[in-house]
Amino acid sequence: MKKCIVENTQYMKSFESAENTFRDELKKLNDEILDKRLAMGETLIRMKTKQKRLDQILEKAANESNTLKQFEKKYADLNASEEKKRNNVKQSAEYKDFKREILGNLNASNASGCNDGEAEIMEIMETGDTACSMYDPWTKGLMLNPVRNIKCGHHYDRDSVMSVIKSNMSVRCPVVGCASKNYIQPNHLQADVALQQKIIEHQAEQAAQESFVSSEDDDNEED
Secondary structure, eight states: OHHHHHHHHHHHHHGGGSOSTTHHHHHHHHHHTHHHHHHHHHHHHHHHHHHHHHHHHHHHHHHTOSSHHHHHHHHHHHHHHHHTSOOOGGGSHHHHHHHHHHHHHHHGGGOOSSSGGGGGTSOEEEETTEEEESBOTTTOSBOSSEEEETTTOOEEEHHHHHHHHHHOSOOOOOSTTOOOOOOOOGGGEEEOHHHHHHHHHHHHHHHHHHHHHHHHHHHHHHO
C-alpha cells in the first residue's frame, strides 16, 4: 500500500514537467494532498507495527501458558500493557524513509543546487550560507563521505559518484534542474568536511532520539 502511495505521487508529479496550462493547478493539487498522503502512510505503518506486536504477544502468551484460561489471562495482561505504550510512528526509520521518498518525488523538479529550496525535499544541513541535501542523488541514501561538484555546487557521496563515472565518463550532474552542462570529472569533486561533520552530528541526534523512544517503551513495559 505504501508503494502505491509513492507510485501515485510519482505519477501525479510527472504531469508537472509537461508544458501545459494545467501544470500550476497540478502542482497546487499535489501540495494540497501531501499531508493526506503522509497521514495515510503513518496510519499504515502504525497498523503494521501494531500487528507485529500483537503477533509477538500471542506467541509470548502461548509459550508461557499451559491452559486456555492461562493463555487468555496472559494475553489480556500483555495486550493491556501494550495499549499503554506511546508508539511514536514518526520517529521510526520506516516512516522517515517513506516521508523522504514522498517529499523527494514531490519536490525533485524544484531542486536547483544548494539553496533553501532543498529543505522542502529532504532533511538538510546548513553549511555557511547555503543549505544542502544530506542524501545522495543516485542512491537516495545518507551521504557518508560527501563531495561537492565545483562546477555546479551540488553534493554527492564519493563512493556513489565515483562508481558512476568509473564506468561512464559522460555523466552530468543528476540533480533535476541543474544548469551545468559539464561532464563530472574526478578533479571536479571536493571533499566537504563541514557537511560531513554536520551529517555525523545528525546521525548522533537520530540515534539519541531512537534510544529515548526505546527507553520510554521499556519504562511502559515495567509499569
